[in-house]
Amino acid sequence: MLGSKARAERLTRAGLYAAYAVITAFFLFPIFWVVSMSLKTVPQLFATPPVWFPWPPQFGNYAYVLTSTSIGRYLLNSAFIVLMTVILTLIIATLAAYGFSRFSFRYKRPSLLAVLVFQMVSPVVIAIPLYRFFAALGLLNSYATVILVYVAIVLPFTTWFLKGYFDTIPHEMDEAAIVDGASRWQVLTRILLPVCAPGIATAAILAAVLSWSQFVVPFILLDSRELYPISVGLVDLKNTSDAITLHYLSAASVIAIAPVIAVFVLLQRYIVNALTAGAIKG
Amino acid sequence: MTAAKTREPGGSWLESLAGSPWPWLLPLAAILLATFVFPIFEIVRLSLTDASLVGGGYEYTLGSYGSLLTSPYFTDMLTATAVFVFFSVLFQMLLGFLIALAVDQGARRGMRASIVTRTAVLSAWAIPGVIIGIIWSILYQQSEAGVLNYLLGLVGLGPVPFLSDPEFALASVTLANIWRGTAFSMILIYAGLQTLPDDVLEAARVDGASAFQSLTRVVLPLLAPILFINLVIVSIETFNTFDMVLALTGGGPGRATEVIALSIYNQIFQQFDLGPGAATAVLLLAVNAVMTAVYIRLLQREEEVA
Numbered sequence: 001m002l003g004s005k006a007r008a009e010r011l012t013r014a015g016l017y018a019a020y021a022v023i024t025a026f027f028l029f030p031i032f033w034v035v036s037m038s039l040k041t042v043p044q045l046f047a048t049p050p051v052w053f054p055w056p057p058q059f060g061n062y063a064y065v066l067t068s069t070s071i072g073r074y075l076l077n078s079a080f081i082v083l084m085t086v087i088l089t090l091i092i093a094t095l096a097a098y099g100f101s102r103f104s105f106r107y108k109r110p111s112l113l114a115v116l117v118f119q120m121v122s123p124v125v126i127a128i129p130l131y132r133f134f135a136a137l138g139l140l141n142s143y144a145t146v147i148l149v150y151v152a153i154v155l156p157f158t159t160w161f162l163k164g165y166f167d168t169i170p171h172e173m174d175e176a177a178i179v180d181g182a183s184r185w186q187v188l189t190r191i192l193l194p195v196c197a198p199g200i201a202t203a204a205i206l207a208a209v210l211s212w213s214q215f216v217v218p219f220i221l222l223d224s225r226e227l228y229p230i231s232v233g234l235v236d237l238k239n240t241s242d243a244i245t246l247h248y249l250s251a252a253s254v255i256a257i258a259p260v261i262a263v264f265v266l267l268q269r270y271i272v273n274a275l276t277a278g279a280i281k282g
Numbered sequence: 283m284t285a286a287k288t289r290e291p292g293g294s295w296l297e298s299l300a301g302s303p304w305p306w307l308l309p310l311a312a313i314l315l316a317t318f319v320f321p322i323f324e325i326v327r328l329s330l331t332d333a334s335l336v337g338g339g340y341e342y343t344l345g346s347y348g349s350l351l352t353s354p355y356f357t358d359m360l361t362a363t364a365v366f367v368f369f370s371v372l373f374q375m376l377l378g379f380l381i382a383l384a385v386d387q388g389a390r391r392g393m394r395a396s397i398v399t400r401t402a403v404l405s406a407w408a409i410p411g412v413i414i415g416i417i418w419s420i421l422y423q424q425s426e427a428g429v430l431n432y433l434l435g436l437v438g439l440g441p442v443p444f445l446s447d448p449e450f451a452l453a454s455v456t457l458a459n460i461w462r463g464t465a466f467s468m469i470l471i472y473a474g475l476q477t478l479p480d481d482v483l484e485a486a487r488v489d490g491a492s493a494f495q496s497l498t499r500v501v502l503p504l505l506a507p508i509l510f511i512n513l514v515i516v517s518i519e520t521f522n523t524f525d526m527v528l529a530l531t532g533g534g535p536g537r538a539t540e541v542i543a544l545s546i547y548n549q550i551f552q553q554f555d556l557g558p559g560a561a562t563a564v565l566l567l568a569v570n571a572v573m574t575a576v577y578i579r580l581l582q583r584e585e586e587v588a
Binding site (some may be wrong): 006012013016017020023024026027028030031033034037045046047048049050083091092093095096098099100103105107108111113115116117118120122123125126127128129130131132133148149151152153155156159180184207212215216219220221231232234235238246249250254255256260263264265268271272 | 301302303304305307308309310313314316317318320321322324325328335381384387388392393395396398400401402403404405406408409410411412413416417418420421425426427429434450464469473474505518521522524525528529543545547548550551556559560563566567570573574577578581
């Protein structure tokens with residue numbers, strides 16, 4: 001009896017390993033292939049059967065992309081926009097999360113839900129009136145404009161997430177401080193923020209990943225190449241590259257996804273927790 | 283809240299202002315009003331005019347909706363969107379569920395490989411949509427060097443006109459989107475599975491239930507609320523898909539893969555038809571609104587149960 005149970009368990013494990021192999025292959029193959037393409041010579045791009053592991057790997061493709069195309073510039077642009085977006089988002093979301101977490105007021109529940117509603121609106125829909133509006137004001141092609149819209153897009157999720165995090169800290173702690181004469185500002189900055197540092201770090205990471213992949217807004221609101229973030233720059237590069245430059249396009253893609261993949265692989269436990277908390281809990 | 287009232291009065295007006303929630307919420311409200319509420323009113327208003335993208339005078343009319351509804355492209359757009367959304371959501375949830383189940387079973391057995399698998403799926407989701415479009419356009423290459431056609435050739439299939447044939451193109455775009463979005467369903471369902479205690483599954487086993495029975499009669503009913511929430515979120519995301527399709531096909535060949543969000547963009551910025559484009563945007567907004575209403579109902583019911 002015990003023997004058959006042990007055998008069933010061994011079979012289950014073998015089945016799970018087989019499933020993992022198939023799943024992992026399906027999800028990693030496209031990434032593997034773009035890395036492989038990025039390390040090829042031009043003849044290897046067209047070889048049949050395909051070259052799976054180009055040897056020697058052409059790391060020069062990366063050097064070429066970073067020095068002879070605008071990709072380096074686009075990366076810096078993205079880094080700047082993302083950094084500013086994360087800072088502004090954290091400030092605004094922290095204030096709002098404090099308000100939602102530490103006060104009870106009429107229409108609190110509807111206000112919270114209203115914030116969530118905006119997360120569901122397609123960025124294409126809002127980008128069109130904003131384009132017209134900013135064009136009339138002469139504010140197209142401006143980082144300030146783009147960052148403002150990025151912040152708005154990232155805010156609903158960040159606010160909900162931080163509000164949920166603040167809720168887990170007992171109210172007694174800051175109420176005691178207020179009785180002792182601390183101002184609410186002091187309570188927030190000296191008591192809540194230090195305790196909530198891990199939550200704020202997670203919010204920052206999520207805001208950064210979300211902003212890094214934004215496309216519609218800069219695509220519509222920026223048309224001067226020097227200002228493009230990496231997402232828009234890559235589409236531009238794709239439209240101007242042909243079959244013989246696929247290795248450069250691949251290298252540029254790898255450069256653009258490396259930071260987010262690194263973040264996901266290193267910090268996935270926090271990201272997984274945050275995502276599920278944001279979607280399921282109110 | 284109560285503590286604020288028992289505090290000794292005094293201090294600056296700034297401090298007494300801070301005793302109300304509104305100053306804390308003001309920056310959030312201002313940004314959301316400026317970047318969401320105003321544009322939403324504006325797009326509805328524009329859909330009722332014959333305005334052009336770059337200003338000038340205009341009049342109010344229902345003409346945009348009329349020309350949209352009678353346009354032969356409108357049904358094409360609806361069909362492409364319906365096929366794309368239906369199959370994306372169906373397979374993202376199905377695969378997400380199966381993968382979550384496999385990862386959860388492995389995690390309960392302490393298998394390291396389950397974490398590797400979870401990470402692989404999540405990596406796909408972390409990649410920005412445009413880059414997913416670029417990567418898949420390389421995979422779908424139709425020349426002899428195209429890797430997917432080479433692999434299909436090994437098993438005696440193909441070559442497949444992945445992106446040049448209208449029907450294949452829509453299927454190709456949908457497959458790439460399934461690859462991208464499965465991770466989200468997986469994570470949600472996996473989180474749900476983790477909340478199920480070991481003994482719920484054990485109890486089903488002891489009663490002589492097969493693995494499949496315990497899945498359909500015990501696990502699925504317990505997961506139902508999460509599955510519904512998952513369905514709504516994934517559907518909204520898929521309706522709003524823009525960047526991946528733009529980078530992969532640009533909506534072509536012809537308009538075979540012009541899903542609704544892309545159609546809005548193309549009408550307004552390629553054909554300069556602001557009115558019909560805005561009317562299409564209002565349609566997408568209505569879809570978003572209905573699904574969000576369902577989502578909020580689900581959330582509230584969850585809270586009543588909890």
